[in-house]
Amino acid sequence: MVGSYYLESGYQGFLYQGGIFTTLSFPGAAGTLAEGINNQGQIVGVWYDSNLTDYPFLYSDGQFQQLPVPGCENSGAFGINNHGDIVGFCSDPELGLGFLYQNGAFLLFSFPGATNTLAFGINDSGQIVGQYYPPGVGEPQGFLATPVP
Amino acid sequence: MPLASPEMFGQNLGRMASKSYKTIFGGAVLVVFSASFVLAQGSAATAGAPIAFSCGSVAAIGASEFTFVPIVVGADATEPRGINNAGVIVGSYTNAFDSNYGFVLRNGVVTTIELPNSITQIAGINSSLELAGDYLPSNGRDNPKALFSGTDT
Numbered sequence: 001m002v003g004s005y006y007l008e009s010g011y012q013g014f015l016y017q018g019g020i021f022t023t024l025s026f027p028g029a030a031g032t033l034a035e036g037i038n039n040q041g042q043i044v045g046v047w048y049d050s051n052l053t054d055y056p057f058l059y060s061d062g063q064f065q066q067l068p069v070p071g072c073e074n075s076g077a078f079g080i081n082n083h084g085d086i087v088g089f090c091s092d093p094e095l096g097l098g099f100l101y102q103n104g105a106f107l108l109f110s111f112p113g114a115t116n117t118l119a120f121g122i123n124d125s126g127q128i129v130g131q132y133y134p135p136g137v138g139e140p141q142g143f144l145a146t147p148v149p
Numbered sequence: 150m151p152l153a154s155p156e157m158f159g160q161n162l163g164r165m166a167s168k169s170y171k172t173i174f175g176g177a178v179l180v181v182f183s184a185s186f187v188l189a190q191g192s193a194a195t196a197g198a199p200i201a202f203s204c205g206s207v208a209a210i211g212a213s214e215f216t217f218v219p220i221v222v223g224a225d226a227t228e229p230r231g232i233n234n235a236g237v238i239v240g241s242y243t244n245a246f247d248s249n250y251g252f253v254l255r256n257g258v259v260t261t262i263e264l265p266n267s268i269t270q271i272a273g274i275n276s277s278l279e280l281a282g283d284y285l286p287s288n289g290r291d292n293p294k295a296l297f298s299g300t301d302t
Contacts, residue, residue, distance in 0.1 A: 121231040129229035142220030142229035
């Protein structure tokens, strides 16, 4: 299980495994949030710099890797499945999109008509869950996205 | 309360005082336990018709298509956070009174997860139907969030 906790200095990620907590801190980051883990122990999450800009990361085999999403001002990773497919968000001040990182490529997507889309989780069938903001002043709602074969 | 065993829960709450946890988390109280939830409170999910959507309209890299289905639980906001390989979806929702609850959406049925007197959020579920999340006791706003895990029976 992974998660995050808050100290005055910022967020720290953690891994809880076999009764032991391990802190996860992206090198040089002002803060780190661990958001998802798969059965291989690969962890994804968000790190942010001193300007509070968010970036996604993958922690695999004891190493942190950056996952730069093309064209994104702010981005973060929330979920990873057992195939290593990763989901998250990519946003600028006007538009937010979900992303799927699969087979070395990023796919950006939006819930139809939404102003903002975030992808939180993905299973081994490629089904994605997340949240979208309807146009106007609506409250955020959830979605399930299923790949069309 | 939709929890089967307050006694079991009470025992586990006792672990919140664990000194080792407090030390690790710099004063934050954290509880991790396993418990079997009997999910007593449920209502039908509100799901709209499937909407076909092509990613071609955005700067998509790679060709793929998804069918999107809205997931609306409760009267206000819905936040699905995780899905397991059986398609069981977990997350949180807010009702009209701005109360926050966890939910499990399984086979089209939503079950509310509410730890006693707490704001409950479910963050993940695995193939063994083990849930993980956090809760914020509502009887003291200064109480830190705490973690929980449990099994959806």
